[in-house]
Amino acid sequence: MIFRPHGYQRYCIQRMLQEPALALFLGMGLGKTVTTLTVLNDLKYNRFQMRKCLVIAPKKVAEDTWTREQAKWEHLRLLKVVPVLGSLQKRIRALASPGDVYVVNRENVAWLVDHYRNDWPFDTVVIDESSSFKSHQAKRFKALRSIRGHISRLYELTGTPAANGYMDLWAQVYLLDGGRRLGRTITEYRNQYFIPGSRNATTVFSYEPRDGAQGQIQERIRDICISLSAEDYLELPERMDSTRYVRLDAKAQKAYDEMERQRILEFGDTVLDAGSAAVLTNKLLQLGNGAMYSEGEDGRRRVVEIHGNKVEAFMELVEELNGKPALVFYNFQHDLERLERALRRTGLRVRRLEGSRDIEDWNGHRVDILLAHPASVAYGLNLQQGGSDVVWFGLNWSLELYQQANARLHRQGQEHTVFVHHLVVAGSVDEDVMAALGRKGDCQAELLEALKARVDRIRG
Numbered sequence: 001m002i003f004r005p006h007g008y009q010r011y012c013i014q015r016m017l018q019e020p021a022l023a024l025f026l027g028m029g030l031g032k033t034v035t036t037l038t039v040l041n042d043l044k045y046n047r048f049q050m051r052k053c054l055v056i057a058p059k060k061v062a063e064d065t066w067t068r069e070q071a072k073w074e075h076l077r078l079l080k081v082v083p084v085l086g087s088l089q090k091r092i093r094a095l096a097s098p099g100d101v102y103v104v105n106r107e108n109v110a111w112l113v114d115h116y117r118n119d120w121p122f123d124t125v126v127i128d129e130s131s132s133f134k135s136h137q138a139k140r141f142k143a144l145r146s147i148r149g150h151i152s153r154l155y156e157l158t159g160t161p162a163a164n165g166y167m168d169l170w171a172q173v174y175l176l177d178g179g180r181r182l183g184r185t186i187t188e189y190r191n192q193y194f195i196p197g198s199r200n201a202t203t204v205f206s207y208e209p210r211d212g213a214q215g216q217i218q219e220r221i222r223d224i225c226i227s228l229s230a231e232d233y234l235e236l237p238e239r240m241d242s243t244r245y246v247r248l249d250a251k252a253q254k255a256y257d258e259m260e261r262q263r264i265l266e267f268g269d270t271v272l273d274a275g276s277a278a279v280l281t282n283k284l285l286q287l288g289n290g291a292m293y294s295e296g297e298d299g300r301r302r303v304v305e306i307h308g309n310k311v312e313a314f315m316e317l318v319e320e321l322n323g324k325p326a327l328v329f330y331n332f333q334h335d336l337e338r339l340e341r342a343l344r345r346t347g348l349r350v351r352r353l354e355g356s357r358d359i360e361d362w363n364g365h366r367v368d369i370l371l372a373h374p375a376s377v378a379y380g381l382n383l384q385q386g387g388s389d390v391v392w393f394g395l396n397w398s399l400e401l402y403q404q405a406n407a408r409l410h411r412q413g414q415e416h417t418v419f420v421h422h423l424v425v426a427g428s429v430d431e432d433v434m435a436a437l438g439r440k441g442d443c444q445a446e447l448l449e450a451l452k453a454r455v456d457r458i459r460g
Contacts (some may be wrong), residue, residue: 001075007320015226016155017042020158021176023130023156025227033069033159036126037101041079043124043153044100050124050153051100054112057128058320059085059105060313063246064426066103066128084108106132108138113143119149129320130156133175134168136186138250145405148175158320161225166209166217167194174222181220183260193217239410239418243434244313246290252307256287256428279454281397281429288425289394291334303334311342314393318346318369325362325387327370329405331394336371339393343369353377362386363432374398383408388416393423395433404435 005013009031009341016022016039025438026032055066063085070081084091095102095115104112106129113120125144129134133141133156138199148154149409154176162441170189173182183189194207209217248256279284286292291305318326330336344349351358353372362370363385370386374396376384390409396402410418424430 001073003038003075005035005038006031012226012228013039013042017047019224021224022157023158023161023172023176023221023225025158025225027159027228030159030228031066032159034073034127035069035159036068036155036392037073037076037079039155040101040124040126041076042053045078050100052122053099053100053126054102054108055128055320056144057103057124057127058316059107059133060244060309060316061249062103062105066101066117068245070101077295078399084112089135109140110143110303113147116147123151124153125151125153125155127175130158130172131160131162131168131322132159132319134171136171136174138171139176144175144428148178159320160324161227166214167207169217169221173224176224179283181219181224200371218394237422239406239416241420241422243422243424244317246313247309247426248307248309248369248428252290255306256284256425259287260284260419278397281432284429285396285433286332287332287393288428289332289335291330291333291338303337305334305338310393310423310425311338313348314339314391315342317421317423318343318348323368324389325365325368325370325389326359326389327362327372327383327392327409328391328393329372329374331373331396335394336373339371359399364366372405374401377405377408381408381409384411384412384414385409388414388418390418390424392421395422395424395430395435395437397433399437399440422433 012024012026012035016036018023024032040050040053044053055062057066062083067081067083070076072077079101080099081101081103082094082097084094084102084104086094091104091108091111092115129146131427133144135141148385156176158172161172163414167190170182170186174184175398179188183192190207194208195210196204197206197208199205200407213249283292287306288310290307290310293301293304294304295301314328329338340350340352348368348440350369351361351367352373353359353362353370353376358367358370361367362383367384367386383432388409390406406418406420410420422434426432
């Protein structure tokens, strides 16, 4: 694809090329990844100002997003992205392979710093979702701070730098400037801009900004932070779709491949019809989501959990939303149950869409995550007041359901750009569904064609 940057992207690219340390506080869906890769490509192959870059990202983003974005755009064809993931042996082998951009998940930052010690090779570092470095006590922050002097350029990317309050900013800004703007210690920052909030006789549980402190903090960091939201740019469409690809781990991928092959070969030379195709793809969609229904000897249906890769990717997406409400669509009942179990630990207000009270609370901003099956959101149902983010955890082949479900937020009266996020298992039938929905044709015919292609591949 040819990259045609929006005006705000051109501005961000120019600033990143000019500044050795910069934070892009851009909302989700505004193209932070391709913007950053464009800068890295320019620094490496046009300006010769970068040797190696390290990207620190959430695990599922590290597994897929950066390599996929590089492969997607024509102008990035020279840039080689190397994921540094998996076992210790795999990570060391990846670090030894030639490349320009090395992507590591944030849990391995401390290990990476210890691995290189004083021989740190990355002159440029990008922190994708820098809000995960908001704690000055975290090992990842301390590790990166210890080698900050070896880093010539550092960029931070996030849509929600201070979702839980301005106290979250200190560690992120410290990595950019070494404490010059907000103080060299968290105590200095706290004493200057905050007063104790809730406390007992000896312990302070929280801090609140002093009068005027928020404006002062913003003024102090405005030269190294670019803050943009989708609503600021009329050139953006009012609905933006994004796809987050999920890579299965080796065990889950083997299970998927075996299921695909086994079920396809079961049909033998039988002509596939819509019924048999639906049965097969239904099983593969379930497996991609992480669980399957299985009938026991007693005839009762049971749920067999196979992997948590997609749920993990979903939780990373929720973390990036950082408190923004989301309407989440699932496909199977076991999806709903596993999502609820994962969300239980977050403290978010999670609700199933079951009746008018749920709709009222959602539109009244008393629900953070609203879980719904697309078949349950009828024509004319108004949910646009409660949020502007749609997440598709599980897809189905019905174009009508897909369009109607998205229209619950993307409709008259919506005041914000609507973002529709899709979680898609790479190389799976999820991709067939997405392609069919994107073409907006006869999805039943698309289902048959996609499955016939898979049959030919398996039998070939």
